Amino acid sequence: MSWLALLLVPLALYAAYKLVGVAIKLVLAVVVVVALYWWAAPQMGWPTVSDLVYVFGPDLDGKRIEEVADPSRLAGQAAERVTDHVIDEVAERGGFAQPEVDEFDEVALPLPESAPEADPETPRAHNPPM
Numbered sequence: 001m002s003w004l005a006l007l008l009v010p011l012a013l014y015a016a017y018k019l020v021g022v023a024i025k026l027v028l029a030v031v032v033v034v035a036l037y038w039w040a041a042p043q044m045g046w047p048t049v050s051d052l053v054y055v056f057g058p059d060l061d062g063k064r065i066e067e068v069a070d071p072s073r074l075a076g077q078a079a080e081r082v083t084d085h086v087i088d089e090v091a092e093r094g095g096f097a098q099p100e101v102d103e104f105d106e107v108a109l110p111l112p113e114s115a116p117e118a119d120p121e122t123p124r125a126h127n128p129p130m
Helices: 003-044 049-056 071-094
Strands: none
Touching: 003 049
């Protein structure tokens, strides 16, 4: 290595160190601005962060971010997108006949029988702790 390389390697490492520091400061500044906007927007009557993501963000099939990230719907959406389409595709490629199913035909399942209620006047057995 030449003496020029010996001078440039520490200089490049120092510049990279400074660049990472600037990048971290920029990320933190963006987080602070978004947090302030998140807090101030509803009080000022401005669109919320969710509204901005809905308008300017990725295409979520016309759904708001709260609807997409709703934990009660995630499993159903994942199952619908993955398994149903995979099974349909495998059946179609394999030449298997698929029965015609009407979406609105539901099989009426019997309701479970309710357990007989205990008589409130009957004393319960008391098991003392050991």
